[in-house]
Amino acid sequence: MIKENSSNALNKAFLLNSCRINGALDVISGRWKALILIHIFEGVNRFSLLKNVLPSISDQALGKQLKELETDKLLTKEIIAEVPVRVDYHLTEKGQALMPILTNLSEWYDL
Amino acid sequence: MIKENSSNALNKAFLLNSCRINGALDVISGRWKALILIHIFEGVNRFSLLKNVLPSISDQALGKQLKELETDKLLTKEIIAEVPVRVDYHLTEKGQALMPILTNLSEWYDL
Numbered sequence: 115m116i117k118e119n120s121s122n123a124l125n126k127a128f129l130l131n132s133c134r135i136n137g138a139l140d141v142i143s144g145r146w147k148a149l150i151l152i153h154i155f156e157g158v159n160r161f162s163l164l165k166n167v168l169p170s171i172s173d174q175a176l177g178k179q180l181k182e183l184e185t186d187k188l189l190t191k192e193i194i195a196e197v198p199v200r201v202d203y204h205l206t207e208k209g210q211a212l213m214p215i216l217t218n219l220s221e222w223y224d225l
Numbered sequence: 226m227i228k229e230n231s232s233n234a235l236n237k238a239f240l241l242n243s244c245r246i247n248g249a250l251d252v253i254s255g256r257w258k259a260l261i262l263i264h265i266f267e268g269v270n271r272f273s274l275l276k277n278v279l280p281s282i283s284d285q286a287l288g289k290q291l292k293e294l295e296t297d298k299l300l301t302k303e304i305i306a307e308v309p310v311r312v313d314y315h316l317t318e319k320g321q322a323l324m325p326i327l328t329n330l331s332e333w334y335d336l
Contacts, residue, residue: 134331135259141334143254148246208336215329220245222326223252225319 141186146171146179148216151205154189155213159203188212252297257282257290259327262316265300266324270314299323 142148146168153159158167164176171179180203183189188209194200205213253259257279264270269278275287282290291314294300299320305311316324 132260132263132331134334135263135327138330138334139250139254139259143250148250149243152243152246208333211333211336215326215333216246218326218329219249220243222319222322223245223249225322 141188142212142216144179144182146175147183150176150179150183151188151209151212152216154203155205155210161201183209252299253323253327255290255293257286258294261287261290261294262299262320262323263327265314266316266321272312294320 142151149168150164153164153167158164161176161180164180165171165173168176180189180191184191187206189203189205192202192204194202253262260279261275264275264278269275272287272291275291276282276284279287291300291302295302298317300314300316303313303315305313
């Protein structure tokens with residue numbers, strides 16, 4: 115974003131940090147993503163349960179957000195061999211590590 | 226988002242938290258907002274200076290983002306009676322309080 119020979123005082127570490135922040139915001143800013151992660155963290159960890167607590171999200175949208183969160187390694191899918199087959203979602207370590215940051219953000223919003 | 230008589234275990238405090246997180250993400254997720262705030266925090270606090278470090282943002286987009294950040298009370302504008310008139314931007318307390326959270330987010334992204 116800044117030319118290599120730029121004369122401004124910003125250093126590469128700072129720029130790298132900036133890119134990380136944008137990356138992080140891209141990952142969690144999807145319309146429902148933070149909420150989905152929090153719900154799964156709280157044990158609302160199946161598609162049908164998530165639909166109950168997020169009634170205005172369409173099946174398609176919920177499926178898409180879950181898929182993206184899995185791709186971004188914030189959650190994993192556990193397929194349980196029941197009849198019918200059950201799918202449980204779990205937060206990865208990275209997903210869990212986001213929880214206190216979301217709490218901080220929520221507290222910050224009220225300042 | 227959840228019916229008053231919903232039988233799920235989520236309580237109102239939790240829901241309020243969820244709304245706050247979405248609110249917070251709305252405020253900071255604009256294409257350039259986190260970067261603009263960090264730059265101003267680091268002393269890059271005038272329109273022309275910001276243009277130097279964010280060369281790919283248009284004047285119009287930068288003006289819009291600054292205005293929104295001011296509306297959301299994350300920064301204030303100080304008009305300095307020089308010739309020509311100078312405008313400095315400063316983070317509010319709320320804006321400053323966001324900085325450690327952005328640092329946490331940036332560290333989290335690398336996990």
